[in-house]
Amino acid sequence: MVKLIQKRLPQEVSSQVLMQIADGEYPPGMSLPSENKMAEEFGVSRIVIREAAQLLRNKGVVEIQQGRGTFVRPLHAWNQTDPQVLLALLRAGRLGSLAQDLVEIRKMLEVEAAGLAAARANEEDIESLRTSLDEMQKTVDQTTAYVRVEHQFHIQIWQAARNTLLEYLLNSFSEVFRKVKEQVYDNNWEDPNRHHRALLAAIKRHDSDAARTAMEADISEFQDEIRQALERGLRKQRN
Template identity: 30%
Template sequence: MASYSGRGVHGQVVQRLGARIVGGHWAEGDVLDVRALGDELDVSLTVMRESLKVLAGKGLIDARQKRGTYVRPRSAWNLLDADVIRWRMAGGDGERLMRDLTDVRSVVEPAAAHRAALRRSDADLTALDAALAAMERARGDLAAEADADAAFHRALLGATGNELLARFDLILEPGLRERDRLVHAHGDADDPVPSHRRVLDAVRDRDAPRAELAMLDLLKKKKKKKNAAASRPPGD
């Protein structure tokens, strides 16, 4: 499910309640006082109910007669949901999440690069070229670099011609942005363009094995930088 956060009043309520649940404010099985929460957030009962439906769709809560609305166990959460990923990062579970995302990327993205080299179209190359050019222009601008990085990986997934792989950007993008934030915050960022260009060149040449290896090298490099930044004490 795509991110719901920020979409008007409903989005704000979803954001606040979802962050509390994922952050551990309520434990598994805790019953939510819907009316009291509505009063606290200064929203109508209708808004509360609609917001709770969204959270139920993410697996965070459920409702039963005679029991009310309660927090579901973590095993029921949709951990691939973009909002749940974002809330985990903000709620103190970021290290575990980043480790898991790194593992997922190491499985998915080299294989995606391999397939992209075999299946890419001219339109895909145009999108990849544009993302790489944006990356070059963005040097020193954290937000712009993160946008360009995300655009490159999104275009690469799209170039596989596989609709399911293409939607993996919903999972990977929050992790990409958090990794970029960690690395840049500690001054450990280096030039990302050469490693991304090697992937793109291999995809352009339709050299699938080289594209896969280039992506593996890119991910290893980023993992090393991310781990170095995350291991430093705050303020270093």
């Protein structure tokens, strides 16, 4: 029996079933086990299993056919902008071209955000970035804490750009960026904050070109982290 430790049982069940599907245990077109069997496997009620199936349906992962069962849909039908789906594919080594898509989206949006931030940041913005960078240096060996603060550093840059639509677009991918970073972050990098220091320095002196260059270098390192994580294989899920 699979032991569930989180209180949000439908979400936890859906996450574990999604991982099983991403791993290929249930290929496209295959029916998931009956509600009774899954309830026994996870040690929960049939209501929880039913709610978990609805969550997976909302992500495009399964199709619920009344009276027949719950069937896995083809990969292209999945909502691949959903953070949980992306992480399942990443852990299963099936992120494929989506990894490059993530990098390209970040370069298209964040590089320009950095340039705008350098042009428009005020002293309060710069002080907030400095505080976050100091905290990043303190937590460099603590993956969850580091990624949380590093993500906040990037959000502060988006805000300093003072472009409402650009910030909206970046925020729509925010959770995906953070969760993928948490999975691939490797604190064995020689100096994981070197590009962040360059970003802050460029923004402080209002050098837009240098800020864009530093952001592009930071995102390229993110691309390397994804590549190396895929080469290493699956990462265990972090709490």
